[in-house]
Structure formats: structure tokens, C-alpha cells
């Protein structure tokens with residue numbers, strides 16, 4: 001499991017790195033970023049995984065997420081994977097749309113041809129990448145948490161609900177909470193998993209909760225001026241499901257904020273503090 005260093009930069013006393021490796025999960029090269037905060041020699045640190053949204057690579061949050069000052073203060077490693085496999089032989093959307101295929105892996109292991117060969121982002125983010133990061137960075141695997149934005153918020157919440165003992169905290173910015181019920185999700189889940197809605201339920205936050213998944217609680221921020229709020233995000237469905245299942249949800253509706261990294265970066269340090277509280281000890 002060798003990784004190649006693409007770049008490293010000193011930042012807030014720690015190191016922001018970008019790395020490349022050959023992925024067995026996706027059958028392609030994959031690029032990810034890791035911020036390691038200043039720390040004592042030999043220390044093992046808690047880690048926050050960040051899953052990005054449609055059209056993103058590792059670079060969007062790395063360059064615009066404004067997480068490093070808080071991670072340095074709180075002693076958190078921050079890892080940002082890509083959102084899909086990429087390469088000349090990787091199939092994408094037939095019409096080059098932004099919401100399927102390249103940059104839009106939806107954090108599932110595809111079962112449908114021709115996507116099943118490469119689109120294995122569930123295995124990548126929950127299995128292969130954690131092993132690679134554990135083997136190359138000073139992380140404490142007992143202290144992990146996960147967050148994400150939009151499609152990545154969907155990824156973070158579903159990964160946490162299905163692995164509640166591994167991820168001690170989960171939060172999201174503008175997550176797609178019920179992909180089975182909204183256009184982005186219906187397109188992606190049909191394309192990757194096929195038409196049977198039964199197969200979608202384990203990749204749908206609201207359906208997972210309806211089906212009995214439990215979690216210690218979520219922090220979710222949405223912008224009230226987000227153009228995707230009503231058609232694609234539908235936070236009210238998460239609120240109803242959490243209320244019914246007695247899952248604590250802190251849902252904050254932020255007036256005037258949209259879907260962009262201006263929104264995410266504004267509330268990033270709140271989320272990291274919330275994670276750090278739950279990653280203590």
C-alpha cells in the first residue's frame with residue numbers, strides 16, 4: 001500500500017499534504033488530502049473524515065474549507081478523499097452531466113454495468129482508504145468521526161449510521177438526506193444500484209433510520225438561501241425521521257447562506273469543535 005506524495009505545505013504549524021495511490025477498490029489511481037496538525041513525537045491523533053459533494057475532488061475543501069486553524073488548535077487530522085474514480089477508461093454520465101459518473105460516485109459500490117468495475121466508493125472510503133491512512137499517518141483508529149457536504153453529507157450520514165461504533169461523531173453541511181426521494185439521488189441510485197428501491201435503502205439516511213439504524217446524534221447545518229434546499233436536500237425529512245426514532249438532531253437553518261464553500265467555511269470550525277468534543281479520551 002504505497003502512496004506517492006503529490007505536495008506538502010506547512011500550515012498552522014502542521015502539514016497539508018496531497019497524496020496519490022493505486023486503488024484496488026476502484027481499479028484506478030486515487031488522490032486524497034490529509035492535514036496533520038502540530039503534535040508531539042509519537043502521539044496518535046483523532047481523525048475527521050470529510051466527504052465532498054458533486055463535482056468535487058479532494059481540492060475543493062482543501063483549498064476553500066478553512067478547516068486547518070481549528071484542526072491545529074484541536075489536534076485533529078483531517079482527510080478528504082475524491083468523490084469518484086477517474087481516468088480515461090472510467091465510464092461517466094452519457095451526457096456529461098455533473099450529477100452522475102465522474103465527480104459523483106455517491107459513496108456506493110455500484111452493482112450495475114458498466115459502473116460496477118470502478119464505482120466502489122463505499123469500499124474505498126470505509127475500507128481501503130482508512131487502511132492506507134492508518135498505515136501512513138499518526139492516527140488513533142479508536143477516535144474517528146465523519147462529516148460531509150451535500151452528496152458527501154449523504155455519504156457521511158450513511159457511513160456513520162452503518163458503522164456507529166467506528167465513527168464517534170457525524171455531521172453534515174446541506175446533506176442529501178433522502179436520495180431515494182429526490183432527483184439527484186434517484187438518478188444516481190438507479191444508475192449505480194439498479195431500479196429496485198429495496199437495494200437503495202442501505203444508502204439512504206432517512207430509510208436507514210426508518211429501518212432501525214441508531215446513532216448518538218447529528219449536527220446538520222443548511223443554508224436558507226440554498227437553491228437545492230427544497231428539491232434535493234429536504235432536511236425536514238431527516239428531522240421527522242430522527243424525531244420518530246429518538247435520534248438527537250441539531251438542525252441549524254442559517255439565514256442567507258447558500259450551498260457554497262462560503263457557507264461551509266463559515267460553520268466549519270463549529271463542526272470541528274463538535275467533533276473534537278466527541279473524540280476526547
Ligand SMILES: N[C@@H](CCC(=O)N[C@@H](CSC=O)C(=O)NCC(=O)O)C(=O)O
Nearest residue numbers: 053054055056060098150151152260261
Ligand atoms: N454545477 C452544478 C452544481 C454543483 C455544486 O453545487 N456542487 C457542490 C456540491 S452539490 C452536492 O453534492 C460543490 O461542492 N461544488 C464545488 C465547489 O467548490 O463549490 C450547478 O451548477 O448546478
